Amino acid sequence: MTDAAGHSIAVNGQTFNASVHGSLGCTACHADIKGYPHPDKIAPVECSTCHADQASQLKGSVHADSKEHPCTSCHGNAHEIFPKTDARSAVYPLNVPRTCGNCHSNGGMAGKHGLPSVYPNYIDSIHGFALSKEGLLVAANCQSCHGSHHILSRTNPDSSTYKANIPRTCGNCHAKINADYQQGVHGKAIAKGDLNAPVCSDCHTAHAILQPTEAEFRMQSTPICGNCHKDKFSTYRDTFHSQLGSLGGYVETARCWDCHGAHDVRPANDPESPINQANLVKTCGRCHAGANLSFVQYQPHANARDRKLNPGLYFVRLFMNLLLISVLTFFVIHTILWLVRSRYSQMKNRANGGNHA
Amino acid sequence: MPEIEVVAQTAKEQTGATGRHFVRFTREQRYLHAVLFTTFLGLAATGLVMRFSESFWARKFAAGVGGFGAILFFHKFCALVLTIAFLIHVKEIFTRGVMNREKGIFWGPTSMVGNWKDVKDLFGHMRWFLGLGPKPQFERYAYWEKFDYWAVFWGMVVIGFSGYAMWFAPFFAHFLPGWALNAVLVIHSEEGLLAILFIFSIHFVNTHLRPDSYPMDMVIFTGVESEEEFKQKRPLEYERLAAKGKLESRLGIAAPVWLLNFSKVVGFTAIVIGLTLLVLTLTAYFS
Numbered sequence: 348m349t350d351a352a353g354h355s356i357a358v359n360g361q362t363f364n365a366s367v368h369g370s371l372g373c374t375a376c377h378a379d380i381k382g383y384p385h386p387d388k389i390a391p392v393e394c395s396t397c398h399a400d401q402a403s404q405l406k407g408s409v410h411a412d413s414k415e416h417p418c419t420s421c422h423g424n425a426h427e428i429f430p431k432t433d434a435r436s437a438v439y440p441l442n443v444p445r446t447c448g449n450c451h452s453n454g455g456m457a458g459k460h461g462l463p464s465v466y467p468n469y470i471d472s473i474h475g476f477a478l479s480k481e482g483l484l485v486a487a488n489c490q491s492c493h494g495s496h497h498i499l500s501r502t503n504p505d506s507s508t509y510k511a512n513i514p515r516t517c518g519n520c521h522a523k524i525n526a527d528y529q530q531g532v533h534g535k536a537i538a539k540g541d542l543n544a545p546v547c548s549d550c551h552t553a554h555a556i557l558q559p560t561e562a563e564f565r566m567q568s569t570p571i572c573g574n575c576h577k578d579k580f581s582t583y584r585d586t587f588h589s590q591l592g593s594l595g596g597y598v599e600t601a602r603c604w605d606c607h608g609a610h611d612v613r614p615a616n617d618p619e620s621p622i623n624q625a626n627l628v629k630t631c632g633r634c635h636a637g638a639n640l641s642f643v644q645y646q647p648h649a650n651a652r653d654r655k656l657n658p659g660l661y662f663v664r665l666f667m668n669l670l671l672i673s674v675l676t677f678f679v680i681h682t683i684l685w686l687v688r689s690r691y692s693q694m695k696n697r698a699n700g701g702n703h704a
Numbered sequence: 705m706p707e708i709e710v711v712a713q714t715a716k717e718q719t720g721a722t723g724r725h726f727v728r729f730t731r732e733q734r735y736l737h738a739v740l741f742t743t744f745l746g747l748a749a750t751g752l753v754m755r756f757s758e759s760f761w762a763r764k765f766a767a768g769v770g771g772f773g774a775i776l777f778f779h780k781f782c783a784l785v786l787t788i789a790f791l792i793h794v795k796e797i798f799t800r801g802v803m804n805r806e807k808g809i810f811w812g813p814t815s816m817v818g819n820w821k822d823v824k825d826l827f828g829h830m831r832w833f834l835g836l837g838p839k840p841q842f843e844r845y846a847y848w849e850k851f852d853y854w855a856v857f858w859g860m861v862v863i864g865f866s867g868y869a870m871w872f873a874p875f876f877a878h879f880l881p882g883w884a885l886n887a888v889l890v891i892h893s894e895e896g897l898l899a900i901l902f903i904f905s906i907h908f909v910n911t912h913l914r915p916d917s918y919p920m921d922m923v924i925f926t927g928v929e930s931e932e933e934f935k936q937k938r939p940l941e942y943e944r945l946a947a948k949g950k951l952e953s954r955l956g957i958a959a960p961v962w963l964l965n966f967s968k969v970v971g972f973t974a975i976v977i978g979l980t981l982l983v984l985t986l987t988a989y990f991s
Contacts, residue, residue: 587754590754590757594754635874637874644885651886657886675898678902678906681830682914684833685833688834689915693916
């Protein structure tokens with residue numbers, strides 16, 4: 348059965364009756380159809396007639412354009428809509444990523460608006476894995492963070508994904524970590540409105556969230572801290588921790604948060620900071636069995652180029668460099684002169700009939 | 705001049721094949737050198753990967769051999785073997801020089817210890833380079849050979865001590881100040897870098913690649929050299945022995961062909977590995 352334009356107008360009565368709208372008659376939605384034959388032109392169904400709240404939320408959101416984002420683009424076939432608690436629903440938690448992914452992936456509608464393809468990132472993340480492989484209904488799906496009808500751009504201060512709101516959004520599930528985070532310097536800075544401080548997604552990323560114990564996460568995260576803490580990153584890179592650590596693979600050598608803590612990063616003078624003088628033996632001792640008070644005098648951020656800060660180290664480096672340069676310079680000159688002279692006298696000997704090889 | 709090269713080579717081989725051969729290095733000394741350069745190559749290869757871990761080849765190398773754990777293990781293993789070889793050498797010097805009061809270990813023409821003649825030889829050699837004087841006559845060990853020896857000796861003490869200080873840092877912290885734990889890495893890596901650059905460029909050229917020995921001085925592998933070579937390279941030692949009538953006591957047997965071939969394979973492999981590491985080091989250093 349098709350309409351004048353050739354579109355199918357068949358409705359499966361059985362499925363419709365089982366759907367959330369099954370108790371309604373056809374004309375409850377198709378209000379302009381009064382008799383048969385139907386008019387040639389019928390008005391589009393206005394879901395907002397009943398779902399006024401959702402419609403008004405949608406209006407202010409990034410999906411406000413109802414031509415591009417009709418309700419059915421997320422809720423599926425209008426005659427087969429099920430409650431979100433029903434596994435047949437397109438917005439059932441386990442189905443949400445696929446539903447959103449129809450547009451927000453490579454080749455989807457998102458490309459048209461220059462939006463990143465986030466679906467593949469999400470589905471390979473720890474959240475995506477929990478949801479798609481383990482079927483964990485509590486695992487974060489798209490709408491857990493972004494909301495559903497009232498999705499706002501992350502540049503909008505009212506958005507749940509606006510930078511300052513991200514700790515609260517993630518904290519909806521990760522309550523303890525959010526509580527820790529609020530105690531740290533980064534959490535306090537964000538609370539004060541300093542948006543330069545990192546929030547959850549700065550370190551963990553938004554969609555491709557990795558298990559923090561994975562080699563890949565350990566490799567990628569140190570430079571993230573280094574984006575702001577440039578001098579500390581530079582001095583860290585001079586150390587054995589960094590030299591071994593950047594070889595790749597799973598490397599135990601200390602990364603920033605192994606010593607500083609991850610969520611409640613505190614200043615060194617805070618007695619609760621793992622890098623407080625009183626806690627250093629314990630902190631270093633987590634990796635270095637037998638660490639003692641003298642051992643923890645080691646400076647993980649010593650700067651051999653800073654004469655005032657690390658005079659001993661500065662002069663050791665200077666001496667070693669001078670030794671290296673002077674020995675090599677002298678012997679390179681010595682060797683080159685020798686080579687030239689030996690070759691010269693070898694040729695002369697041969698010319699004279701000598702056989703000194 | 706390839707033709708001249710070939711003629712000279714054959715002439716050299718002929719005199720070597722028919723003439724007498726003299727022992728320069730004992731079997732123990734040759735084994736010591738073999739252990740020294742194999743462990744050194746291992747230490748250099750793994751050490752450079754750690755030192756320049758952010759370079760493109762370091763990660764590939766690390767992934768290829770089984771990660772940083774394998775690299776660190778191999779580095780420590782080579783270090784232990786080299787330490788043992790070093791201690792055996794020191795013990796032998798002590799036994800020969802102090803216990804047995806053997807002459808010529810600590811002073812005299814056969815000693816490794818530097819003397820006034822070495823200073824004169826250094827300046828004389830430089831004058832000869834520039835065509836300002838005659839070529840100095842060398843004794844058993846020339847000044848650059850003594851430098852090689854002491855550079856390696858000092859290097860092993862410094863690199864070894866700083867290496868063990870990092871390996872057993874909590875233990876060394878009992879008697880080292882805190883900043884020394886920072887300094888040992890600087891010392892270890894700079895001294896290591898110096899050793900690598902020196903051995904793979906200066907030592908290779910001075911001892912093996914210079915025209916008098918090109919392409920390789922086999923004496924450290926075979927222990928013997930031809931009378932011709934002995935006389936030319938170390939005239940003073942030759943004359944001293946001849947004057948005392950002791951030349952015969954140093955007579956040796958020319959190395960068998962298999963040993964020569966084996967030594968060439970081992971030696972060239974070492975040189976190729978060394979030069980490869982040298983190039984990688986320089987590219988990482990200047991990039």
